[in-house]
Amino acid sequence: MITDATSAATTASAAAAMKQATGMNKDDFLKLFVTQLQNQDPLNPQDGTQFISQLAQLTQVEQAYNTNTNLQNLLNQGGNAGTMAAVSLIGKQVEATGSQVELSSGSSSAISYNLGKSAQTVTVSVLDANGKVVKTINGGAQGSGSNTVAWDGTDNSGAQLTPGTYSFSVSAKDASGTAVTATGIVRGKVNGVDMSGSTPVLSMGGLKINLTDVTSVSEAA
Numbered sequence: 001m002i003t004d005a006t007s008a009a010t011t012a013s014a015a016a017a018m019k020q021a022t023g024m025n026k027d028d029f030l031k032l033f034v035t036q037l038q039n040q041d042p043l044n045p046q047d048g049t050q051f052i053s054q055l056a057q058l059t060q061v062e063q064a065y066n067t068n069t070n071l072q073n074l075l076n077q078g079g080n081a082g083t084m085a086a087v088s089l090i091g092k093q094v095e096a097t098g099s100q101v102e103l104s105s106g107s108s109s110a111i112s113y114n115l116g117k118s119a120q121t122v123t124v125s126v127l128d129a130n131g132k133v134v135k136t137i138n139g140g141a142q143g144s145g146s147n148t149v150a151w152d153g154t155d156n157s158g159a160q161l162t163p164g165t166y167s168f169s170v171s172a173k174d175a176s177g178t179a180v181t182a183t184g185i186v187r188g189k190v191n192g193v194d195m196s197g198s199t200p201v202l203s204m205g206g207l208k209i210n211l212t213d214v215t216s217v218s219e220a221a
Contacts (some may be wrong), residue, residue, distance in 0.1 A: 086200035089190045093220045096213040098186035105163045108152045116181035117144045119172035127167045165206040
C-alpha cells in the first residue's frame, strides 16, 4: 500500500509538472478529444487518426516526465541515505584523506600521510590559516605506505603556537631526487555532522572532513 501511494504521488507530481510546462497533461487532452467528438458534425466527422497520433505523442511526453520525476526521487533517496550514513559515524573513529592537523594546548600532534613508495628524504611543512609555513619538520628516510611525524606545537623559532587548526604539506623524494607522491591523512573521532551543504561534513574536534573523503571507519577506543 505504501508503494502504491508513493507511485500515485509520483505520477501526480509528474502530471502537474507537465501541465505547468506544456499547458496540459494527458487527462486534459482526453477531455478535449471527447468534447470535440461530441460536438463534431455527424455529416462531416473529423478524422480521428490525427487525434490518436497527438495523444500518442503526449503520452510519450508524460512518460518522460514520469521518468525524470522517478530519477529525481532516487537521487533524493540517495542523498538521504548519505545523510543517515554520516550521522551514524558520530562517536566512531574515522580515517580520511586531508591535510589538516589540530593543535591542542599542552600536547603534541601527529601528522600522518601515505607515501607512494619509499623516500630518502621527507619534509613536512605546517602552515597557519594564512598559508604561511610556521614549522618545518624533517622526517628523514621513510618507507612506502602510512607514515607519521610528531609536531610539538612550536614554530621554527621554538615558540609555542596558539592551539587551533593548521594545515600541512608533505614533500618527499627518493634516492635519485625524484618526487614521491604523498597523500595527507586525517584521523579522529567524529563528534558532529554538518548537513547544511550538498555533502555532509564531519566534525572531529576542530577538523572538518567531507563524508566522501572518509576511507575507513572503526570503533572509537
